[in-house]
Amino acid sequence: MLERGTVSWNFLIAAYLQxxxxxxxxxxxxxxxxxxxxxxxxxxxxxxxPACRTLRAGRSSREIHTYTMRRGLFxxxxxxxxxxxxxxxxxxxxxxxxxxxxxxxxDIVSWISIVTGLSQNGRCEEAMEIMAEMEALKIGVxx
Numbered sequence: 001m002l003e004r005g006t007v008s009w010n011f012l013i014a015a016y017l018q019x020x021x022x023x024x025x026x027x028x029x030x031x032x033x034x035x036x037x038x039x040x041x042x043x044x045x046x047x048x049x050p051a052c053r054t055l056r057a058g059r060s061s062r063e064i065h066t067y068t069m070r071r072g073l074f075x076x077x078x079x080x081x082x083x084x085x086x087x088x089x090x091x092x093x094x095x096x097x098x099x100x101x102x103x104x105x106x107d108i109v110s111w112i113s114i115v116t117g118l119s120q121n122g123r124c125e126e127a128m129e130i131m132a133e134m135e136a137l138k139i140g141v142x143x
Contacts, residue, residue: 005038006038006040006041006043006044009028009032009040009044010043010044010047012028013025013028013029013044013047013048013051014047016028016051017047017050017051017054022050022051022052022054022055023051023055025047025048025050025051026048026051026052026055026057026060029044029048029051029064032044033067039071040067040071041073042068042073042076042078042079045064045067045068045073045079045082046078046079046082048064049061049064049082049083049085049086050082050086052064052086052090053085053086053089053090056089056090056091057090058087058090058091058092061083061086061087061090061092061095062095064083065083065095065099068083074102075104077103077105077106077107077109077110080099080100080103080106080110081107081109081110081113083095083096083099084096084099084100084110084113084114084117085113085117087099087117088113088114088116088117088118088120088121089117091121093117093118093121093123096113096114096117097114100113100114108139108140111130111134111139111140112140114130115127115130115131115134118130
């Protein structure tokens with residue numbers, strides 16, 4: 001590789017994941033964060049978080065979340081939705097709910113991700129409350 005751009009690093013992270021090497025994907029992400037220019041972008045983050053889900057790596061999830069806050073990437077809806085899903089799969093529903101509540105813009109994926117995460121983590125009453133809120137706000141209802 002003559003020049004390592006963000007696309008090259010994103011491809012490498014995705015390749016590790018597709019070949020069942022989530023730890024390798026996180027290693028590449030960490031190397032990129034510490035040593036490389038350009039720094040990880042929203043696509044890099046969305047590519048790296050599934051490795052955290054697979055490994056149930058709550059600490060790495062938090063570190064990536066902190067990185068997104070510092071770099072202004074948290075505002076991206078894809079990053080927010082992926083963080084919700086990742087935290088839920090890591091059984092960190094407090095963090096998932098915090099991301100959901102602090103998202104400036106939510107789409108149907110945001111709502112479904114938090115409802116699914118809550119229900120999969122045995123918090124069915126909270127999931128039902130959010131579903132009632134969705135219904136009241138007519139989210140996901142075709143008009």
